[in-house]
Amino acid sequence: MDPAAQHSAKMAGDGFAEHYYKTLQNSPKLLPRYYKDVSKITRPGLDGTMRSSTLQDMIEDLDMLSSSDFDTVEVTSLMSQESHSGGILVVADGYFTSQERPARNFTQNFFLAPQEKGYFVLTDMFKFVDFSEANDAITEGAAICVKKLPPDATITLVEDAFKQFGEIRRGGVEVRHKRSFSYGFVEFKEESAAQAAIEASPVMFDWRSVYVEKKRPDYISYWETPSSGPGIIYRSEEMSVTKDPGNN
Incomplete structure (x- = not known):
């Protein structure tokens, strides 16, 4: 892989993640702008079962802070690399915090597809990770x-x-x-x-x-x-x- 292309992909992916989680923290209602109608989004249901659908059906589930009653999001690990057809794979690990209950770890995978100006989220898979499982x-x-x-x-x-x-x-x-x-x-x-x-x-x-x-x-x-x-x-x-x- 071309080192220059990989470096460019990392910068674009890391930059996306920085803006995405800033939006999640401060302006969650703006999260849909990172997606398109064809985007495939996966989130845990109330019973823990993972479910996937398009943006129209999952738009209310993008704000994992409010929907899960957390106050802040912290990103602890971020990896980005060039992928298929000029896309970028982004993997973020982190945790949500709350004054009312213990922190909870998560992992989130994005596939950023190229568009005329920049990228959009084509696939987004989010999963909570138990602390015991992670260790x-x-x-x-x-x-x-x-x-x-x-x-x-x-x-x-x-x-x-x-x-x-x-x-x-x-x-x-x-x-x-x-x-x-x-x-x-x-x-x-x-x-x-x-x-x-x-x-x-x-x-x-x-x-x-x-x-x-x-x-x-x-x-x-x-x-x-x-x-x-x-x-x-x-x-x-x-x-x-x-x-x-x-x-x-």
């Missing part, structure tokens, strides 16, 4: 649970406290704030790093001690019972972050 490949022995975190604990503070033990997997920090306590998970690239953190427990964290244990599958099911009350979940980004589409 099936994580080595269980490389993950730890950090107990008794302070209520103001953040992703950055946890990363700073535990990177001394080894390299942390990108997207491998999670902080959970429940009604009466806070805890977190850290996923290292190497099992030896997790073991070093466990052996160093208790670990100093923001001038207080936190306790480290091996992460077990039953932690989440135990702590997410209704008696633990409502909570907020923060996750570090899975891949290198692009500019926030909503703040440009």
Whole structure:
């Protein structure tokens, strides 16, 4: 493939995505302008079943923020490449956030077809991705649970406290704030790093001690019972972050 053409396709695809998600965040009613009547759009239904149709039938489903009761959209990974007949394939990963419930990851694939001036979305496939599904490949022995975190604990503070033990997997920090306590998970690239953190427990964290244990599958099911009350979940980004589409 011609490197110049590939570079041009990447610039066009990345530029499209930047404008698309800015529109989704700030002016969702304008989203149909990226499509044509022949566009094929796929979205999850209320029961989770994927359904596909043309723009006329799916126009109300383009605004995934409002239809799914989220507040903001963040793009964490973006890939664009030249495809068939001068088209461009764009793959975006990211997550929606809400003050009322945990963030939710998504992946969205676009095929941009050329037109007289620029491109339009010929196909658009959107899918929510469960956090557990996205992390099936994580080595269980490389993950730890950090107990008794302070209520103001953040992703950055946890990363700073535990990177001394080894390299942390990108997207491998999670902080959970429940009604009466806070805890977190850290996923290292190497099992030896997790073991070093466990052996160093208790670990100093923001001038207080936190306790480290091996992460077990039953932690989440135990702590997410209704008696633990409502909570907020923060996750570090899975891949290198692009500019926030909503703040440009």
